[in-house]
Amino acid sequence: MQAIIIGAGRGRRLKSMTDNQPKCYAPIGGQRILDRLLTALADSELGEHGRPVFIGGYLINMVREDYPQLTFCHNTDWKNNNILASLFHAEHHMEGGFICTYADIIFRPSVVRRAMEHEGDIVLCVDTHWRDRYAQRSQHSEEDAEKVMTDGDRVTRVDRTIAGEAAKGEYIGVAKFSPAGAAALREHYHRVRKKYTGQPWRGVAVFEKAYLIHLFQEMIEQQVAIHMVTTQGDYMEIDTEEDYALANRHWDQSL
Numbered sequence: 001m002q003a004i005i006i007g008a009g010r011g012r013r014l015k016s017m018t019d020n021q022p023k024c025y026a027p028i029g030g031q032r033i034l035d036r037l038l039t040a041l042a043d044s045e046l047g048e049h050g051r052p053v054f055i056g057g058y059l060i061n062m063v064r065e066d067y068p069q070l071t072f073c074h075n076t077d078w079k080n081n082n083i084l085a086s087l088f089h090a091e092h093h094m095e096g097g098f099i100c101t102y103a104d105i106i107f108r109p110s111v112v113r114r115a116m117e118h119e120g121d122i123v124l125c126v127d128t129h130w131r132d133r134y135a136q137r138s139q140h141s142e143e144d145a146e147k148v149m150t151d152g153d154r155v156t157r158v159d160r161t162i163a164g165e166a167a168k169g170e171y172i173g174v175a176k177f178s179p180a181g182a183a184a185l186r187e188h189y190h191r192v193r194k195k196y197t198g199q200p201w202r203g204v205a206v207f208e209k210a211y212l213i214h215l216f217q218e219m220i221e222q223q224v225a226i227h228m229v230t231t232q233g234d235y236m237e238i239d240t241e242e243d244y245a246l247a248n249r250h251w252d253q254s255l
Contacts, residue, residue: 001116001176002093003041007034007103008057008078008086013139013240022059024103026244029252033238034067036106044112046099053093054103055086081208084215088189094182100212102173106251108234111174120227121181124148124155124216129232130170139240146171146213148228155226158213168228171213172235188219 011023018026024034041052054070056063057078064072073089075081087100099112107125115123126148127133134142147167149157158171177185192215196207202214220226236247 001046002096002098003046003052004087004090004093004098004100005034005037005052005054005103006083006086006100007063008055008060008075008089009083010058010078011104011239014238014244015241017241017244018058020059022056022063022103023238024063026238028106028238028244028247033104033106034063037101037103040107040109041099041101041112043109044099044116045109046112046116053090055089057086082204082210083212084189084210085208087212091186094177094186095179097177097179097182099174099176102237104239105173105235105237106247107172107174107231107236111172111229111231111234112176114229114231115174115176118153118176118227118229120153120176120225121178121184122219122224122226123176123181124158124226124228125172125174125235126150126169126228126230127172127233127235128169128230130167131164132233133236134164136246137240137242139242140237146173146211150228153227153229155216155220155228157220158216158226160213169230171216172231173237175212184219184224185215188222188224189215192218 007024011018025032051071055073057075075086075089111125115125142164147162148155150168201207204210238244238247
C-alpha cells in the first residue's frame with residue numbers, strides 16, 4: 001500500500017519558520033515533522049509498495065535535495081488550490097490502494113496500523129480526545145477542526161461546522177483507501193471536478209480551493225461507505241506557533 005504525504009502549502013501561520021523552509025521542516029524534539037512522519041509510516045507496517053510519495057509545492061526543490069529516497073509529485077499551482085487538488089497530483093500512485101496524510105501532523109504508528117487492519121475500503125483516522133488538545137489552543141479554534149459524526153464506526157458527516165459537543169471526534173488528516181476505495185475516490189473527484197471547476201462548491205469560492213473533507217462529505221451523501229478508526233490522542237497538528245510550542249513541550253513526554 002502506497003504512502004502519500006500532502007505537503008504543497010507554505011503554512012503561513014508558522015510565520016518566520018516557513019520563510020526559508022517548508023512547513024514540514026519545523027523541528028519537534030529535534031526532528032523535522034517530515035522525519036517523524038516517515039518514521040511513523042515505516043513503523044506502521046505499510047508493506048513494500050514503492051517509495052513514499054511527497055506532493056510538494058512551496059520550496060519543493062529543497063525537499064527533493066534533502067530526501068532523494070522519496071517519489072515527488074509537483075503541485076505547481078499550490079498558491080491557487082488546496083488539499084484536495086493537491087492530493088490528486090498523485091492520482092497515478094493511488095490504484096493499488098494508499099494511505100494519505102497531511103504533512104503538518106505527527107502521530108504514532110499505531111494510528112495507521114488500526115486503519116490498515118480495518119476491513120473498510122475507506123477508513124478515516126479520528127481523534128476522540130480532540131477537545132483536550134483544543135483546550136490548550138488559542139490560535140486554532142474548535143471551529144477549524146475537521147469534525148466527524150458517526151453511527152457506530154460509519155462516518156455520517158464530516159464538516160467543520162459540526163458543533164463541538166455533537167462531534168464524535170476530529171479527522172486527523174490520515175486516511176486509508178483500498179484499491180476499491182481509491183477507485184471510488186477518483187470517480188467522485190472527477191465527477192464533481194467536471195461540473196464545478198472554476199465555480200463555488202460546498203461553501204468554498206471555487207472548486208479548486210476545496211478540502212479533502214468536502215469530497216468525503218460528497219461521497220457520504222452519495223451513499224459511499226466511509227468508516228473510521230479512533231485514536232485517543234497519539235496525534236498533534238502543528239499549524240500555528242502555539243501548536244509548535246505545545247508539540248515541543250509535550251510530544252516526546254507522551255511516548
